[in-house]
Amino acid sequence: MKKVLIIGATSSIATACARLWAEQGNEFFLVARNNEKLEQTAADLRARGAKAVTLHNMEATDFAAHPAMLASCLGSLQQIDIALIAHGTLPDQKACEQDVGMALQEFSNNGTSVIALMTLLANQFERQHCGTLAVISSVAGDRGRPSNYLYGTAKAAVSTFCEGLRARLFKVGVHVIDIRPGFVDTPMTQGLPLPAALVAKPEQVAHRIVKGIEHKVDVLYTPGFWALIMTIIKSIPGVIFKRINI
């Protein structure tokens, strides 16, 4: 049985992962900012086989609340086998270009808050000498694109942070996985003009994440074909990249 901490537990991808872990009879500590959604998610996981589910209300950007959350999590789980950081928002790029306050808030939602949580969790994992820290970044972090470079920047920061932290924690037997989903059919992407053929279901993405965690993959593109797409996109020279809109 594993003990699983999920931050941003009511997001579609997190829920889909949690369902797979629930079937295995695992124990959960779920963190999110909406109590009603948390309770509905917990009831679902219990019905699907979760051994125990504890809930914690927290705003991810409320940095002062992070240590109390971790203390409460350890109080109920004792140790963390898997920590999944899954919270995030999809900023309105155009609005962020005109409003510095909004841009920094969005950067905090997707970047700083994740880094803060990883910093805190890293020390716990270092004490434990075991466990996996899984973080959902994005393919958007691989390249800065005019349509969403603020989001991409935050995700790139998270990915780089993951890489450094992975090298640090590897030495003590802790694994850090950087999960980079492509387009996923979730409430966050609703209404966006995405190419339907490239949009994956959260369940598909979750299967790959759960497997990736088991196999200690370092960087996981999901669905897998995004590894190929991003290899191509990353290879486009800057002089061409600045002239195209993708």
Added chain:
Amino acid sequence: MSRPLYSWGCYPHAPQTAHVCSWRSEVEALRDGVVATHGSTLPYGNGRSYGDSCLAASDQVLHIPAMDRFIRVDWQQGTVQAEAGVTLAEILAIAIPQGWFLSVTPGTQFATLGGAIANDVHGKNHHLRGTFGKHVHSFGLLRHGQELLTCSPTENTELYAASIGGLGLTGVIIWAKIQLMPIRSCQIDSTVVRFDNLAGFFALSAELDHQHEYSVAWIDCLAKGAKTGRGVFIIGDHACYGSLEVDERQKLHVPLTPPVSLINNLSLRAFNEAYWRMHPATRARKWSSYEPFFYPLDRILHWNRIYGRKGFQQYQCVIPDAVAEVAMRELLAAIADSGQGSFLAVLKRCGNIISPGLLSFPLPGTSLALDFPHTADLAALFLRLDAIVHEAGGRLYPAKDAHMSGSDFRQAYPAWEQLEALRDPSLMSRFWKRVTA
């Protein structure tokens, strides 16, 4: 981003725009937004209704499948309470390991809980357990301008009856609590035997139905003359010995829609002949998992695509017992004459258990269901079939229908006016508009 939605038969070809409901608390605001812009809407589950009953008159639907959380399960009593978008497959996935099974299951496990109630679906055990609605303890119904109502046999009883088989028109079903039935294993002990003609079917049905939980027959809809109505009779029971495991075999996939139907007279005749001959003339027993027994077609995802871009229509009628054999003979003769039809022709005796639903389809008698690729000639054949059904006092199944006349519908379902009176004014389907106009 989201692809347009269609009904299972892809006919009528009316693309639906999905408005996705993810959480129970969000449905009301979402519905009000759609209604304010487009006039009306309709809840849409997994799109397993064949005709236009799942299509909104405004072509703007509330897409329910993301509301797929379990709320409460009780493995002592065998009850499951879940959001309306949970599929029957998901219920089986958690219920089977605990020794429970759906009391009634239709021929696909990909229908949603809400859809199963709204169409009051039935299955191979109708003769023993009635329809799906018979096993619904309660559900939460969201109606325009009202608080979320709990409907059950003792609370809001009128809406309870109207919503079971109510085609999603009485309100949005948000959650439901259903009764499961205990099983000792997930395997099915089945017996198959072929029969030479329609009389053979009725003889087998009379002899075997009451002794077995499940009973159904496949028939060769193209066989003529003395062979009219020949087919394969299948009965089954939950095995006493076996395992309690969820079937997770690999699914096949029809990747794209061919420009024309792959089902034509030639392929059909060959298939039907071979299929009939493949089955034993004397009773043969089999022990198989539940999936191939209940859901053979679920193994092939998107099988509806084989009918090509024009889509297909299913014709499902039920004929009262007194005249069933005579009327079935006429129906099958008309179909064989036309040379149209499909290998998915199903004959089933329905029992006399009354559903709580106002507009429930089954009645004590025999039900015939078969698929037809959509062609220009189909309308003439359907007219002929409709006349026979009408004459025999039978009726068609709204969940499968894209053609029945308003007058036939209103005559066959006299309770339609009660449903219309209880309909949530913010909800309207293409079907309802067509048959009540």
